[in-house]
Amino acid sequence: MREIDVDSQVYPPLLLEVVNHPDRLYVRGESKVLLEKMVAVVGSRKMSVKGEEVTRRVVKQLVDMEMVVVSGLARGVDSVAHRECLRLGGRTVAVLAHGLDWVYPRENAGLAEKIVEAGGALVSQLEEGVRPERYFFPLRNRLIVGMCLGVVVIEAEIKSGTMTTANWAAELNRKVWVVRGSPGTDLLINEGVDEWSF
Incomplete structure (x- = not known):
């Protein structure tokens, strides 16, 4: 694990533009990936069959554009985005709502290892020993948005963490694209x- 502060050469440059950005980040994996162009793919944990298919198509387009795919390692859309990126030979970053000595959900521990092994990274603004709590997830979502050029929203309920992420993107002046159908x-x-264009 590496700790990087705002003076580090690998602190995500777009994140520096965000008011009240974290003073430090904790990174496991290839920290230089944080300097590359990144786009977030987010959506429902209770993903539909169509949502899974669309996630794969969006990730394919992003990998073809040599974008780093960022998501939150949650069940549903996040997990599919990370896995599909790895399958296609791309690099992906998982932003976590807890310390890097923990993986939530636990079934994604293997996925987290594969992300690191493939030249991606796990990132958190929380130090080791901090366990996932409900109020850390909005902070995680803000961090995802702050690091990225934009966010693709695959599926979302009206009241959901995914919609919170979309609102953060608008507030932080990031591009938002959405997929019709939820x-x-x-x-x-x-x-x-704007709708995402296939």
Whole structure:
């Protein structure tokens, strides 16, 4: 594990633009990946069959554009985004809502190892020993957005962590794209957010 502060050469440059950005980050894996162009892929933990298919298509496009795929290692869309990126030979970053000595959900421990082995990274603003708590997940989502050029929202309920992430993106002046077909993404389209183009 490596600790990087705001003066580090590998502190994510876009994150420095964010008001109240973390003073330090904890990184396991290849820290230089944080200097590359990154796009987040986020969505529901209770992903539909269509959502899984769409996630794979979006990730393929991002890998073809040589983007680093960022997500939160959660069940559902996050896990599929990380796995598909690895399958395609891309690099992916998982941003965690707890210390790096822990993996949540536990079934993704193997996935976390594969991310590191493939030249990606696990990132947290929380030190080792900190366990996942509900109030850490919005902080995790803000960190995801702050590091990235933009966010692709695959599926979302209207009241959900995914919608919180989309709101963070708008607040932090990041690009947001959405995929039509779920209550949250349809609402965002009605509010003028751009649809992802296949």
